[in-house]
Amino acid sequence: MSNIPDLAASTDAVIEDAVSHADPMVLRGVLYQLTGDDDLANMAMARSKREDLTISDVESVADVDLLRAKAITYLRSRRDQGATDADLGPQERLLKSLSMTAGYELPEVERDLWIEQAAFDPMQRGVHWSSGIAPEARKDFLVAVVGSGLSGLAAAVQLKHAGIPFIVFEKNAEVGGTWYENRYPGARVDTASRGYSHQFGINYPFPLAFCARDEQLKYFKWIADEFGLREHTRFNTEVKAMTWDDAAQMWGIRAEGPDGAHDVRVNAVISCVGFLSRPQLPTIAGMESFEGTACHSAQWPEGLSVDGKRVAVIGSGASGYQTLPVIAKTAEQTYLFQRTANWCFDDAEYLQPTPNQLLWLEKNIPFYLNFERLRLNALRHPDSVMSGCRADPHYVDDHARSAANKLVRDNRVEYINKQLASRPELIDKMIPPTPPLSSRPIRVDPNDNVYGALLRDNVALVSDPIERITPTGVRAGGKDYPVDILLYATGFKANDFLWPMEVRGRDGARIEDLWAKDGPRAYLGAMLPGFPNLFMSYGPHSNNFGGFHVIDLLELAVQFAVRSVAGLIEQNKKSVEVTADGYWKFAEELDREERHMLYIDKRAQNYYQNEFGRSAVNGPIDIRRMWRWMRDPAQVRDGPRVADAGISPYFGADLAVA
Numbered sequence: 001m002s003n004i005p006d007l008a009a010s011t012d013a014v015i016e017d018a019v020s021h022a023d024p025m026v027l028r029g030v031l032y033q034l035t036g037d038d039d040l041a042n043m044a045m046a047r048s049k050r051e052d053l054t055i056s057d058v059e060s061v062a063d064v065d066l067l068r069a070k071a072i073t074y075l076r077s078r079r080d081q082g083a084t085d086a087d088l089g090p091q092e093r094l095l096k097s098l099s100m101t102a103g104y105e106l107p108e109v110e111r112d113l114w115i116e117q118a119a120f121d122p123m124q125r126g127v128h129w130s131s132g133i134a135p136e137a138r139k140d141f142l143v144a145v146v147g148s149g150l151s152g153l154a155a156a157v158q159l160k161h162a163g164i165p166f167i168v169f170e171k172n173a174e175v176g177g178t179w180y181e182n183r184y185p186g187a188r189v190d191t192a193s194r195g196y197s198h199q200f201g202i203n204y205p206f207p208l209a210f211c212a213r214d215e216q217l218k219y220f221k222w223i224a225d226e227f228g229l230r231e232h233t234r235f236n237t238e239v240k241a242m243t244w245d246d247a248a249q250m251w252g253i254r255a256e257g258p259d260g261a262h263d264v265r266v267n268a269v270i271s272c273v274g275f276l277s278r279p280q281l282p283t284i285a286g287m288e289s290f291e292g293t294a295c296h297s298a299q300w301p302e303g304l305s306v307d308g309k310r311v312a313v314i315g316s317g318a319s320g321y322q323t324l325p326v327i328a329k330t331a332e333q334t335y336l337f338q339r340t341a342n343w344c345f346d347d348a349e350y351l352q353p354t355p356n357q358l359l360w361l362e363k364n365i366p367f368y369l370n371f372e373r374l375r376l377n378a379l380r381h382p383d384s385v386m387s388g389c390r391a392d393p394h395y396v397d398d399h400a401r402s403a404a405n406k407l408v409r410d411n412r413v414e415y416i417n418k419q420l421a422s423r424p425e426l427i428d429k430m431i432p433p434t435p436p437l438s439s440r441p442i443r444v445d446p447n448d449n450v451y452g453a454l455l456r457d458n459v460a461l462v463s464d465p466i467e468r469i470t471p472t473g474v475r476a477g478g479k480d481y482p483v484d485i486l487l488y489a490t491g492f493k494a495n496d497f498l499w500p501m502e503v504r505g506r507d508g509a510r511i512e513d514l515w516a517k518d519g520p521r522a523y524l525g526a527m528l529p530g531f532p533n534l535f536m537s538y539g540p541h542s543n544n545f546g547g548f549h550v551i552d553l554l555e556l557a558v559q560f561a562v563r564s565v566a567g568l569i570e571q572n573k574k575s576v577e578v579t580a581d582g583y584w585k586f587a588e589e590l591d592r593e594e595r596h597m598l599y600i601d602k603r604a605q606n607y608y609q610n611e612f613g614r615s616a617v618n619g620p621i622d623i624r625r626m627w628r629w630m631r632d633p634a635q636v637r638d639g640p641r642v643a644d645a646g647i648s649p650y651f652g653a654d655l656a657v658a
């Protein structure tokens with residue numbers, strides 16, 4: 001960021017060049033908010049349909065030019081007046097300005113939600129103590145955070161901000177979770193990095209649109225340093241067991257670190273252990289006999305090079321497809337062992353660096369980052385994304401589950417046909433048997449992707465079932481494939497929430513028993529009956545569909561946990577717990593919504609479905625409802641009241657407080 005000049009030091013040419021890179025919709029909303037210029041509001045817009053959402057866009061080149069000219073005038077004048085701190089402008093204008101960036105009218109009833117999403121106050125998801133709470137009241141309430149990935153960092157920041165004492169236990173040597181562990185070649189986020197950052201990290205200058213692993217990990221390290229979290233963290237220390245002591249109303253934590261056992265008693269626990277952090281290895285005969293290097297994608301040995309090596313990639317999910325093109329570039333030979341093909345979606349920005357001009361806009365146009373963030377969220381509006389992920393019960397087709405789903409499929413099949421035109425024998429093997437969007441969509445670069453890799457002379461697709469691993473490679477379809485490196489890109493134990501920790505609640509209650517009926521569930525993805533003061537972030541039902549990015553839901557879960565703890569402190573209470581009734585009411589709501597979701601398609605083979613044919617990981621409830629409930633757990637049914645951010649109404653009918 002240091003090489004990006006301040007506005008005060010920028011020439012007209014620098015300003016003009018930067019503005020030419022601005023997203024017109026972002027520019028339109030932010031300029032309107034800053035200036036109130038009605039020309040911006042009155043522009044003619046082109047309208048298009050995305051599922052159930054009609055979205056408008058700046059229509060003509062002339063309008064884009066007008067927008068840019070106005071931005072340049074504004075910026076020059078701001079520079080010439082000394083570029084002092086800018087005021088956000090009238091609050092009453094905000095919903096209209098944000099709507100102008102979204103491309104559709106954001107309803108008044110959702111005003112707080114969308115303003116919150118734009119993160120004007122990056123610490124708004126923290127605790128806002130009511131007056132009269134002395135700092136001493138907080139100091140006796142100790143919270144344990146388990147894990148320091150994206151969720152654990154969020155919990156630590158919010159607890160620190162609230163002045164509540166906490167300890168973070170982290171089994172790894174560094175923060176970052178997923179992004180610390182996954183260092184396989186080509187590992188990269190498939191959510192735009194600017195949408196995959198915390199609200200309090202909004203100012204971080206991401207150097208790529210979709211950061212590769214190293215760059216995304218730098219962001220997490222930056223959070224740990226910027227907010228002073230390392231001194232609260234016990235690294236290389238794994239929590240093995242947690243036991244609730246009802247008499248003391250406390251959790252006893254047993255952890256193991258390099259210095260031996262840690263036995264700690266805390267008032268509450270925020271579990272941030274993720275569900276994509278425990279590798280799932282396949283069971284294939286002969287695995288132990290392999291004499292080369294074998295690893296899971298999340299355990300890629302530091303420094304392992306594929307240069308000139310023969311590599312087997314086993315698995316064709318997101319990690320397998322992501323790594324193949326990168327490995328193929330320097331390996332002597334690569335084999336992709338694929339049981340089921342997956343749907344890929346090309347995105348021109350996927351491998352692109354952030355242009356300096358965009359970094360300049362983010363640095364120098366006041367609140368540009370906020371409107372940019374809002375735009376990223378708004379483009380994922382539930383009326384468009386969720387509708388696209390729902391099946392139409394009346395639609396009949398062998399391959400798709402709704403008319404919209406069919407369009408997506410046709411479009412993707414055409415893309416695969418084009419990509420593999422020179423090798424038609426690969427096309428059928430690369431067209432997935434499942435409807436698109438019934439499993440995790442894989443984002444790819446339009447040109448540098450799994451299909452392009454399969455066209456290389458040194459890459460072969462093997463779709464015969466694997467018979468066994470031999471000391472020298474893989475045997476499939478009666479043929480031996482000799483390799484030096486075996487990469488198991490076979491996913492995670494996604495359905496084993498909290499595993500392998502031993503968690504015992506009130507009267508020795510076992511989570512395994514609670515979940516025996518049909519797999520893991522959690523009230524709002526965060527709480528379990530019989531397990532007081534235990535909160536989860538990235539718990540069951542945390543993969544949401546549209547409206548928010550996953551990180552937004554995780555920040556909400558953390559907000560729910562930290563505000564609940566603050567509620568206990570404020571009310572001088574010891575414990576809070578969801579009632580069994582509340583837990584099952586929420587479960588019913590989940591089941592009701594899930595019936596329509598594409599991911600329940602019987603053909604889908606992915607971690608979305610558990611052995612009971614439902615999903616423990618996905619959240620089918622519209623994120624706007626989840627937002628209301630998680631902000632105000634007192635209101636578990638979809639009531640008319642949008643709660644304010646006050647602290648008092650936390651404990652309602654579904655939550656028992658003692």
Ligand SMILES: Cc1cc2nc3c(=O)[nH]c(=O)nc-3n(C[C@H](O)[C@H](O)[C@H](O)COP(=O)(O)OP(=O)(O)OC[C@H]3O[C@@H](n4cnc5c(N)ncnc54)[C@H](O)[C@@H]3O)c2cc1C
Binds near residue numbers: 148171501
């Ligand atoms: C390869 C890959 C790519 C992904 N890409 C995206 C993406 O682009 N967009 C997106 O939204 N999501 C993506 N995800 C999902 C991703 O897991 C979440 O977005 C997010 O990282 C979850 O953060 P978390 O902190 O909740 O969990 P994690 O990142 O999994 O962190 C959990 C932390 O808890 C620690 N821990 C676990 N158990 C214990 C214990 N018993 N004691 C102490 N510490 C413990 C772990 O060491 C780890 O540091 C991806 C996942 C994977 C695996």
